[in-house]
Amino acid sequence: MHLAERREELALGLLGAGYADLTPVQRSVVDLMAAEAPTGLAPALADDRALWDRIADRVAQVGGSWTFLGGFALAMLVWIAANLALARWAFDPYPFIFLNLVLSTLAAVQAPVILMSQNRQASRDRRAAEHDYRVNLRAELEIMRLHDRLQQNELQLRRIEAAVAASPAPAPATATGRSTR
Secondary structure, three states: OOHHHHHHHHHHHHHOOOHHHOOHHHHHHHHHHHHOOOOOOOHHHOOOOOHHHHHHHHHHHHHOOHHHHHHHHHHHHHHHHHHHHOOOOOOOOOOOHHHHHHHHHHHHHHHHHHHHHHHHHHHHHHHHHHHHHHHHHHHHHHHHHHHHHHHHHHHHHHHHHHHHHHOOOOOOEOOOOOEOO
8 A cells, every 4th residue: 555545544534534634733643654653853852042042041041030039139239238338439329320220221131032032932832732732643543543443353353253153063072083973
């Protein structure tokens, strides 16, 4: 049986539609089943990030942690305390205009970097979810195919049992090997 015929048979038998009528994901699963090929490596396991992507992910990981928030709050308190205590020689006296500039700059740079990292993570999550869907669909179709085969085997076994029950029983043999009839 050719691969195209096998695909059509699997599509009709398992999904109840012709191969051409299937969605691209369903076609890819039927292709894998017809070729008896493994589903493949999950895309989330492959790290294809560029250097700047890895840096952005690291910034998002650090910037979104309690350690960063605690350290940043401590640094701000030290900044404010030092400038209040040394009011006469303070490099950023009250109302802390330079501190405000630093905070605004940090927010302006950190927010887009975190958003880029989140967008990349969402894309990876979508690819992983699609891969999981393909694996689950294939598993379900394989189970359906095994169930159908098991039912065919049960029917065949019942026919054999009925044929054996309908045939006359052989005469019992004696010690000499001859039948008693």
